[in-house]
Amino acid sequence: MAIRIGYKASAEQFGPRELLDLAVEAERTGLDVVAVSDHFQPWRHKGGHAPNALVWLGALAQATERVVIGTSVLTPTLRYEPAIVAQAFGTLGVLAPGRVFLGVGTGESLNETPATGAEFPGAKERRRRLAEAVSLIERLWREERVDFEGEYYATRRATVYDRPEEPVPIFIAASGPLAAKLAGRAGDGFISTSGKDPALYRELTANLAEGAEKAGRDPRAIRRMIEIKVSYDRDAEAAFESCKVWSALGLSHEQKAGVEDPVEMERLADENAHEAHRRFIVSSDPDEVIEQIMPYVELGFEDLILHAPGDDQRRFLDQFAADVLPALREEAGRRAGSA
Numbered sequence: 507m508a509i510r511i512g513y514k515a516s517a518e519q520f521g522p523r524e525l526l527d528l529a530v531e532a533e534r535t536g537l538d539v540v541a542v543s544d545h546f547q548p549w550r551h552k553g554g555h556a557p558n559a560l561v562w563l564g565a566l567a568q569a570t571e572r573v574v575i576g577t578s579v580l581t582p583t584l585r586y587e588p589a590i591v592a593q594a595f596g597t598l599g600v601l602a603p604g605r606v607f608l609g610v611g612t613g614e615s616l617n618e619t620p621a622t623g624a625e626f627p628g629a630k631e632r633r634r635r636l637a638e639a640v641s642l643i644e645r646l647w648r649e650e651r652v653d654f655e656g657e658y659y660a661t662r663r664a665t666v667y668d669r670p671e672e673p674v675p676i677f678i679a680a681s682g683p684l685a686a687k688l689a690g691r692a693g694d695g696f697i698s699t700s701g702k703d704p705a706l707y708r709e710l711t712a713n714l715a716e717g718a719e720k721a722g723r724d725p726r727a728i729r730r731m732i733e734i735k736v737s738y739d740r741d742a743e744a745a746f747e748s749c750k751v752w753s754a755l756g757l758s759h760e761q762k763a764g765v766e767d768p769v770e771m772e773r774l775a776d777e778n779a780h781e782a783h784r785r786f787i788v789s790s791d792p793d794e795v796i797e798q799i800m801p802y803v804e805l806g807f808e809d810l811i812l813h814a815p816g817d818d819q820r821r822f823l824d825q826f827a828a829d830v831l832p833a834l835r836e837e838a839g840r841r842a843g844s845a
Contacts, residue, residue, distance in 0.1 A: 690717025
């Protein structure tokens, strides 16, 4: 599969109009994909944003011509009923045929509990909900009238009337082995994030392949996407300082687990601002950036989604496009061909 390089549209950081302008700029600079986060509440209370991803993607579909667009990621199990997600992405697929993917995951309490008032389920239930939701969405895209009675969801003579000729591909996010097996069994693609132990990625890709093979599928047909946290700037100090706005990413799973209030998340993040850069590739050297991205290509990731942390995203896009992008495409293509 051909390498695609994309832009992470951080809805937690920018309001809807500015984020749309940045996504259009990403297309102009030559990037191939725009993946938007889907938050009901942001990581930071002061200055944070949370535009509705479904509405925003409709605007993006009309504002762009070429880039592939989708969510990284949306949770189709709690705030959203799966049938509504199927309807929304069916419409989006008609508006931008061949340019849409649906990225899904099991969710975070930060987004789901405040919006629903319901207790956030444990990991096992969230995986079961996600598997059932994906199955229902796929049926609604392929069948005319769907009667569905699952463990968590039900439909009665449901029809999605507006949908593209080819169903929208579903990418399943996984940070653990069981979710990776689900992506292998049921996903058209798999989503991961950078900056973790290399052994984890090997485990995830092995479980992805195992899940696919047990379902009689070819693992090589499942597209692999990774959000790569990269702070590149010609000014090395600026690259380092830009990471601090995303200090929540430096928190451990244990520190973040169960935090439902952006005010509390912001407090925890600010206490750990000195750790923010550890999740990012931070550099003013284009060759260094490329070399630190290559291990993900060698692991088989084909969609490289750049998550830049700074407030001046145009500066990042312009500098990255001029200094890094051409050589990154060439080297990623070469290493993917030899992997």
